[in-house]
Amino acid sequence: MGEVWTLAEFRHGELSSVSYELLNRGKNLSQKLDTALASVILGYDIKKEDIDELIARGADKVYVVDDKNLENFLVESYANVLIALLDEYKPDIFIAAATTTGRTLMPYVAVRKKTGLTADCTVLDIEEGTGNLLQTRPAIGGNILATIKTPNTRPQMATVRPHSMKPAIPDKNRNGEVIYKKYDESLFKTKSKYLRFIKDESQQVTVQDAKVIVAGGKGVGKEENFAIIDELAELLGGAVGASRDVVDRGWKTYPHQIGLSGKTVSPALYIAAGISGAVQHIAGMQTSENIIAINKDPDAQIFHLANLGIVGDLNEVLPLLIERIKEYKAKEASANV
Numbered sequence: 001m002g003e004v005w006t007l008a009e010f011r012h013g014e015l016s017s018v019s020y021e022l023l024n025r026g027k028n029l030s031q032k033l034d035t036a037l038a039s040v041i042l043g044y045d046i047k048k049e050d051i052d053e054l055i056a057r058g059a060d061k062v063y064v065v066d067d068k069n070l071e072n073f074l075v076e077s078y079a080n081v082l083i084a085l086l087d088e089y090k091p092d093i094f095i096a097a098a099t100t101t102g103r104t105l106m107p108y109v110a111v112r113k114k115t116g117l118t119a120d121c122t123v124l125d126i127e128e129g130t131g132n133l134l135q136t137r138p139a140i141g142g143n144i145l146a147t148i149k150t151p152n153t154r155p156q157m158a159t160v161r162p163h164s165m166k167p168a169i170p171d172k173n174r175n176g177e178v179i180y181k182k183y184d185e186s187l188f189k190t191k192s193k194y195l196r197f198i199k200d201e202s203q204q205v206t207v208q209d210a211k212v213i214v215a216g217g218k219g220v221g222k223e224e225n226f227a228i229i230d231e232l233a234e235l236l237g238g239a240v241g242a243s244r245d246v247v248d249r250g251w252k253t254y255p256h257q258i259g260l261s262g263k264t265v266s267p268a269l270y271i272a273a274g275i276s277g278a279v280q281h282i283a284g285m286q287t288s289e290n291i292i293a294i295n296k297d298p299d300a301q302i303f304h305l306a307n308l309g310i311v312g313d314l315n316e317v318l319p320l321l322i323e324r325i326k327e328y329k330a331k332e333a334s335a336n337v
C-alpha cells in the first residue's frame with residue numbers, strides 16, 4: 001500500500017495552517033490503510049521549524065523541495081516537481097486544500113498523471129475491502145452528496161475545503177523522516193513569468209481569517225441596514241459575512257458569502273442575524289466554535305445549531321448589543337488609565 005500524501009502550502013516564507021487541517025484528514029486515512037502519512041512542501045527558504053511542525057502535527061515523513069525557482073507559485077514548475085515526486089514514490093492518495101493554489105495545481109497534476117481528481121470534498125474515507133478513497137462532495141447544486149472513487153488509477157487525488165476540519169493538534173514528541181530532494185534546473189522550466197503579487201485589500205479581515213464573524217441575512221431588510229452589522233463586526237475586530245440571498249440582492253459582495261457556494265469558515269464566534277439557517281448556509285459555518293443566532297422566528301433552523309439563540313428583531317437586539325459592548329470597552333479603557 002502506497003503512502004497518503006498531503007500538500008503543505010508554503011508561500012512568502014510562511015506555512016499556511018491549512019496544511020495542518022490536511023494532516024488531520026490524512027491521519028484518518030493513513031491509519032485505516034495502515035500506511036505512512038507524508039507531507040510535501042515546495043518553496044524557497046523553508047524553515048526547519050515548519051518541517052518540525054508538520055511532523056508534530058502528524059506527518060510521518062516530509063518531502064522537501066527547497067529551490068529558488070519555487071520562490072513564487074508558478075503552476076508548471078510546481079507541477080513538474082510534484083510529478084517527479086509522485087513518479088518516484090508512488091503514493092496511493094494525494095490530497096490538497098481547495099485554495100487558489102490547490103485548485104490550480106491539482107487539476108494540472110491529475111491531467112498529466114492521467115488520474116482522477118475530486119474537487120472540493122467535504123468528506124474523505126476509505127472503502128472497506130478495496131482500500132479505495134471515498135471522495136464525497138455536494139453535487140447537483142448542493143442537493144445531493146456524491147461519493148466518487150478512482151479505482152483504476154493512482155494516485156487518487158482530491159482537494160478539500162479549507163476550514164472544513166480543525167487543524168491537527170501538535171505533539172512535539174513525535175519523530176518523522178525528512179527527505180530533501182534536489183532537481184535539475186530544467187525541471188523548473190515554465191512558459192509563465194512571475195510579475196508581482198497583488199494582495200486583495202478589499203476587506204481588512206477576510207471572512208476566512210477572522211476569529212469573529214458577524215453575518216447578516218435577508219432579515220436585515222435592505223442594504224443600508226447592513227451598517228449595524230458592519231458596526232458590530234468592527235467593534236469586535238471581526239469580518240462581515242452574508243448569506244447568498246444578501247449577495248444575490250447586491251447588499252454585499254461575493255467575498256462575504258458564506259455557505260456551499262461561498263466560503264467555508266470556522267471562527268471562534270459566528271453571529272448570525274436574520275439568517276434562517278438553510279442547509280446550504282450551514283454547510284459553510286457549522287464548524288464555528290460558538291454560534292449566536294438572532295432571528296424573530298422561534299422555529300428558524302439556525303436555532304438548532306446555535307449555542308445561544310435570541311428570538312427577536314435584529315434592529316432592536318443589535319443596537320443593544322453594540323451599546324453594551326461600547327460600555328464594556330469604555331470601562332476597560334478607564335480601568336487601564
Ligand SMILES: Cc1cc2nc3c(=O)[nH]c(=O)nc-3n(C[C@H](O)[C@H](O)[C@H](O)COP(=O)(O)OP(=O)(O)OC[C@H]3O[C@@H](n4cnc5c(N)ncnc54)[C@H](O)[C@@H]3O)c2cc1C
Binds near residue numbers: 219220263281296312
Ligand atoms: C446550489 C445552491 C447553493 C447555495 N449556496 C448558498 C450559500 O453559499 N450561502 C447561503 O447563505 N445560501 C446558499 N444558498 C441559498 C439557501 O438555500 C437560502 O436560500 C439562503 O441561505 C437563505 O438566506 P437567508 O437566511 O438570508 O434568507 P431567508 O431564508 O429568507 O431567511 C431570512 C430570515 O430572517 C429572519 N428575519 C426577518 N426579519 C428579521 C428581523 N427583523 N430580525 C430578525 N430576524 C429576521 C426570518 O425569520 C428568516 O429566518 C444556496 C442554494 C442553492 C440551491
